[in-house]
Amino acid sequence: MCRPAARSYYPGAVYNVLLFVLIVDALILGAAVLLQAGQGGGLASLGGGAGTEQFMGGRQATTLLTKITWWGAGTFLFVSLVLAIMSSRGAAPRSVIDTEAPPPAPVQATPLPLQSTPQPAAPAAPTAPTAPRQKPQPSGQRPPDR
Secondary structure, X not given: OOOOOOOOOOOHHHHHHHHHHHHHHHHHXXXXXXXXXXXXXXXXXXXXXXXXXHHOOOOOOOOHHHHHHHHHHHHHHHXXXXXXXXXXXXXXXXXXXXXXXXXXXXXXXXXXXXXXXXXXXXXXXXXXXXXXXXXXXXXXXXXXXX
């Protein structure tokens, strides 16, 4: 008999709430990234189009959108990791050795095919002795070809 799967430590409601938080966070993060103005830095400035003062320039002021982006990204990564761990706990593989094998099916006895019809009983009274059989004499003919 197989034992039932291990009960999940986290109820389904917590998983659903975290999934909702992840979706809302993804929408906020996407809006914050799209609302930011491009600054022309990063890999685009390495092509020679920007001066070294922009590449090696001072630190820019942190805006509200930048803070929302960083917090949104951190929250997204953390909630995604928690959901991945919660999902993997319910589907953990179980060892084959730990499970009990079902009992074998009962074997039905089948009769042995020794005699298909019963033999008649031997006669009760002895009969007169018969003459011993003689060997047939060879006829001198050859057996037919097969």
